[in-house]
Amino acid sequence: SQQGEEDPQALSIQEGENATMNCSYKTSINNLQWYRQNSGRGLVHLILIRSNEREKHSGRLRVTLDTSKKSSSLLITASRAADTASYFCATDFSGGYNKLIFGAGTRLAVHP
Amino acid sequence: GAGVSQSPSNKVTEKGKDVELRCDPISGHTALYWYRQSLGQGLEFLIYFQGNSAPDKSGLPSDRFSAERTGGSVSTLTIQRTQQEDSAVYLCASSGGGQGKSFFGQGTRLTVV
Numbered sequence: 001s002q003q004g005e006e007d008p009q010a011l012s013i014q015e016g017e018n019a020t021m022n023c024s025y026k027t028s029i030n031n032l033q034w035y036r037q038n039s040g041r042g043l044v045h046l047i048l049i050r051s052n053e054r055e056k057h058s059g060r061l062r063v064t065l066d067t068s069k070k071s072s073s074l075l076i077t078a079s080r081a082a083d084t085a086s087y088f089c090a091t092d093f094s095g096g097y098n099k100l101i102f103g104a105g106t107r108l109a110v111h112p
Numbered sequence: 113g114a115g116v117s118q119s120p121s122n123k124v125t126e127k128g129k130d131v132e133l134r135c136d137p138i139s140g141h142t143a144l145y146w147y148r149q150s151l152g153q154g155l156e157f158l159i160y161f162q163g164n165s166a167p168d169k170s171g172l173p174s175d176r177f178s179a180e181r182t183g184g185s186v187s188t189l190t191i192q193r194t195q196q197e198d199s200a201v202y203l204c205a206s207s208g209g210g211q212g213k214s215f216f217g218q219g220t221r222l223t224v225v
Contacts, residue, residue: 041219042217043205088155099145099157100205102147104153104154
């Protein structure tokens with residue numbers, strides 16, 4: 001079964017607004033990663049947050065991690081039409097090797 | 113190469129035929145993953161190779177699916193006696209250097225008719 005579950009499944013916003021996506025997982029992790037996918041093909045790594053970190057920033061992206069609640073959020077600030085894509089969280093089990101398990105993703109649509 | 117390369121980009125095959133999908137990971141990456149993605153869905157883990165260790169095959173959906181990784185580099189995913197439900201995009205990723213993040217190929221879109 002999927003390790004990560006994202007919500008919402010779909011999100012539609014206007015350019016300039018912020019977009020927040022959430023991810024919950026089930027077991028202990030080494031790290032949690034967020035990926036972006038355009039047009040159903042290859043994924044691009046966005047950001048990695050380790051289990052001992054609580055918040056991380058990269059440009060317009062902000063990721064938080066709450067290990068007590070087994071959840072993470074991805075915030076995209078000042079969204080642009082080019083941010084339209086599917087966003088996935090992936091967890092790296094703390095089982096001795098970095099086997100990545102992905103959630104079902106959030107489809108983000110940013111309208112001009 | 114500069115990135116993860118997958119071939120073919122698209123494959124149409126008749127039900128019952130065997131297919132082979134190829135993945136060339138980034139040079140030096142010890143970890144290689146295969147995932148399957150059906151239309152509008154998330155990524156389904158299939159198999160994971162890490163160095164010389166025995167692969168984690170726990171995600172392979174049936175014994176019609178198999179994968180090899182030769183010389184710790186190129187990997188081939190083989191689907192025997194294809195079924196229509198095998199139609200999906202098959203994605204390969206590699207990682208290494210202790211960075212944790214994975215690099216994906218553009219995938220192979222498999223259509224079984």
